[in-house]
Amino acid sequence: MAAVPSHPAARTAVRRPSVVARTGLYAVLAANAVVVGVFFVQAGFGSNALVLLGRLTGLYGALLMAFQLLLVARLPWLDRRIGMDRLTSWHRWVGFGLLWTLLGHAVFLTLGYAQMASMDPVNQLVDLAGTTEGVLRALVALALLVVVGAVSARRARRRMAYETWHFVHLYTYVAVVLAFTHQVAVGTTFTASSAATAYWYTLWGGSLTALAVGRLVLPLWRNWRHRLRVTAVVPENDQVVSIYVTGRDLDRLPARAGQFFLWRFLTRDRWWQANPFSLSAAPDGRTLRLTAKAAGDGTAALRHLKVGTRVFAEGPYGAFTAMHRTRPEALLIAGGVGVTPIRALLEELDGHSVVVYRVATDRDAVLYDELRDLAHAKGAELHLVTGPPVPDRLAPAELARLVPDLADRDVFLCGPHPMMTAVLGTLRALGVPKRQIHFERFSLAG
Incomplete structure (x- = not known):
């Protein structure tokens, strides 16, 4: 665990962007419903x-x-x-x-x-x-x-x-x-x-x-504008690989840490497949990095991509960003390869952060060395929690022990579906307000 005194409090949003957008959508639908009713009567x-x-x-x-x-x-x-x-x-x-x-x-x-x-x-x-x-x-x-x-x-x-x-x-x-x-x-x-x-x-x-x-x-x-290409393919372990992509004018691509793209690698056998992968490093205007775990033949083949392969990326997508912060300090909870957007967010977030990384074994802790160095540089706390799913290492008592002030923090959560469901239950049990909990499920078909 690395712990350094916290940074000054981060500026938080006065009006929640999600509330503004939802209210706008509801208002548009309601207004049109009224108009349709009026024309029906007429x-x-x-x-x-x-x-x-x-x-x-x-x-x-x-x-x-x-x-x-x-x-x-x-x-x-x-x-x-x-x-x-x-x-x-x-x-x-x-x-x-x-x-x-x-x-x-x-x-x-x-x-x-x-x-x-x-x-x-x-x-x-x-x-x-x-x-x-x-x-x-x-x-x-x-x-x-x-x-x-x-x-x-x-x-x-x-x-x-x-x-x-x-x-x-x-x-x-x-x-x-x-x-x-x-x-x-x-x-x-x-x-x-x-x-x-x-x-x-x-x-x-x-x-x-x-x-x-x-x-x-x-x-x-x-x-057409950015002309993306693969510049490096770096295995992180036997199942996980990081892919570096560069292109033109990437400083003008409106991507933020925590977001994802639908990536198409334009090879003969993969051009028609689009996969949602998060950025695993905050965009720096020069390079984009994604980190993917093999979950089938398609994703397993990513480690064999050749440097220079053209890339078609749709995005950036997602609301899992610092735009939605409501508190000056944050708790970042990652499970497995769900650490990728968490690692990117840690790089961007100001204020004191606590990172809890949940994996089965130490060998499953992808990007852990980067997280440790980044946590030290930013004055964040990093907890690596290992062990089988049962007993739950992130049950209310355990999470409250690791982060006593978690109810006063924004919580960013990303990981496998069962782990996320369990942690959301823990956060509710500990009284964390819903507006402070931020998560996103990466499923194209809902």
Whole structure:
């Protein structure tokens, strides 16, 4: 353990960026919900309650679909304040809401028109699909969303490779196009007034533009500008390797310690694979470093990358940064290879820090020598905690003994999912306020 007198207190944020961003998103959604309701009322009411419910659920389904696109657009302002993991999780739950809303739209309209025409619902649906422009496209869109929703259920998602899940998920964009053309063709509210028409075109145009900018234009622009290449591959142990990447004008790349990129190494057999790896050193304007543990054939092959390999990196992403500090002092808790963003954060943070590094054995302590030297240079405390998962070496009594003032610190946590869940329970038991706990789960599929 290294311990040196603390640095002067760091400046902390007055307004929490995550609260500002969440409040902004909620306000945007609420305002649009009100606008949609107003246009619905202005379009007039029919005589059939089921048709009325069908129209209303369809309108709010369209709004949720546009909102979903915004959540996964990976816009830097939102991502830095909320984090890709939380935005992806919200996207997932909004997606299930969207699915039920659109199912309600189809069911209510079919039953309502069947009631008005004195037909059975199946024949009514067939008739609508064959005679009304846009209905067949809407049914195809709904079927695609049902498939995407089914593979997004947790049980199905765990049994599926990310690449397979991602390929199926791409059909959501086909569903979006089909749903929009359906709304243009038969949406009574869409054509009820010029203001309503302008609103819906603006809503869809804004959402699709945000998606194109965040997912396509910005990554292409940054990679064209920075021209990233591998400059060194350094094994840290038998399973972990550090990769150094450099390029042009990296001092203008808005990356911070704690963030991650989606890395594509442009070799013949890996160019199509994107993996989320955190920066394991604070960006210095000249070099980026990632440190990865072998978790399959793809990641195991990283140690064989050749110097000069071109790199396509999407990002930086993530809200696991010092931007969200609320206290002048910090506690950094790392588990296993989760030490990579923690090591980078320690390099950037001002004020006194305590680092707790949890591993099974001393040999698993990746980057420990760097952590020790960095802790000594910055006047931080470093605790290496070893041993099997049971008994829990970071249970409330043990963590309180290591860091008696932890309730007065910001806590940054990164590690394997079971360890993070256990530590979050410990922090709650010790009364650490939720606003002082910062963590991010690196899962592209939520």
